[in-house]
Amino acid sequence: MSATVTEKAKIVVNPIACAAHGVCAELFPERITIDEWGYPIIDPRPIPEHLAEHARRAVAACPTLALILCDADEP
Numbered sequence: 001m002s003a004t005v006t007e008k009a010k011i012v013v014n015p016i017a018c019a020a021h022g023v024c025a026e027l028f029p030e031r032i033t034i035d036e037w038g039y040p041i042i043d044p045r046p047i048p049e050h051l052a053e054h055a056r057r058a059v060a061a062c063p064t065l066a067l068i069l070c071d072a073d074e075p
């Protein structure tokens with residue numbers, strides 16, 4: 001289920017859809033870094049309100065729609 005970032009939310013990546021563009025790490029460096037192959041490493045902690053805009057921007061900018069905002073309590 002999708003979540004808004006005003007709720008307790010986190011970002012997850014669909015590794016099949018991700019094409020290693022790295023755009024997400026540029027837009028949300030507080031929680032996303034890139035591994036040596038260009039794939040994102042995402043901090044699984046809930047996103048605080050002051051980072052919500054960065055999270056939304058990163059999800060919206062992913063060219064392959066591989067990023068998903070979901071409830072932080074989901075496994």
Ligand code: SF4
Pocket residue numbers: 013017018019020021022023024025038039040061062063064065066067
């Ligand atoms: S922007 Fe999307 S496709 Fe590019 S590395 Fe991030 S999740 Fe993968």
